[in-house]
Amino acid sequence: MTDEALAPAAPPSLQDGENALPEVVDSIAVARLYGSPLFQLPTDLYIPPDALEVFLEAFEGPLDLLLYLIRKQNFNILDIPLADVTRQYLSYVDQIRSRNLELASEYLLMAAMLIEIKSRMLLPPKKTEEGQEPEDPRAELVRRLLEYEQMKLAAAKLDQLPLLGRDFLRAQVYIEQSMQPRFPDVSLHELQEAWLDILKRAKLTQHHKISREELSVREHMSMVLRTLQGRRFVEFQDLFEPSRGPQVLVVTFIAMLELARERLLEITQAEAFAPIYVRLAYQPA
Structure with a gap:
């Protein structure tokens, strides 16, 4: 039996060639597809057995x-x-x-x-070679x-365990700035004062070049020994040269202490607050 035999006859108001379907067709449709009646199952529909x-x-x-x-x-x-x-x-x-x-x-x-x-x-x-149970x-x-x-x-x-995306979501909050920050206006007079202040500080800045002088304790030990040669006593303060700076004074004093430790000098004083004298601890040949 064909589909035409199953379908009811069209009402007299419909003419040949018209595509309109009567409402009674819905009663014999095998299915509806997106609201439209389906009168015949598709032949290319495949459902795998699995x-x-x-x-x-x-x-x-x-x-x-x-x-x-x-x-x-x-x-x-x-x-x-x-x-x-x-x-x-x-x-x-x-x-x-x-x-x-x-x-x-x-x-x-x-x-x-x-x-x-x-x-x-x-x-x-079967028991093992050691006699134990297998x-x-x-x-x-x-x-x-x-x-x-x-x-x-x-x-x-x-x-x-809680898993991101399955059990919970990461909270994200977006805060929109309703007002843009307003910075204070700068006048030309304020810029001029700032520039003059920079120039004033630049004049106060001075460049200093520091040189490093290398002083040898052994060299000053030899100078002290040469000064004492041929002299019986030399006053303590006469062995220093203040004009050469504090660095030379310190090195000369260290040289005298080193000579005294090596027992090459004798530092004597007659009484308290009396002048201090330095002499050689040996008589040169």
């Missing part, structure tokens, strides 16, 4: 599925009943293998490992499960 599948539990990998089966039934993770767990694990793998073989390959590897561990548990245990075949699997559970719990705790 889009209609529903997974009640989603797991991130074989360890996640295995841990879920153990914790859901309150099994002791240190004493896993491999027969029950493996049976439940394989039933889930069969479901996903029928839909997505590539996704099921990783789960099949873990299923093979479970079957291998169960087979090793059925065999009689390791439980489930030990490596238990270690991996415990490590995975710790990482999963840590990731869950990190996910519960």
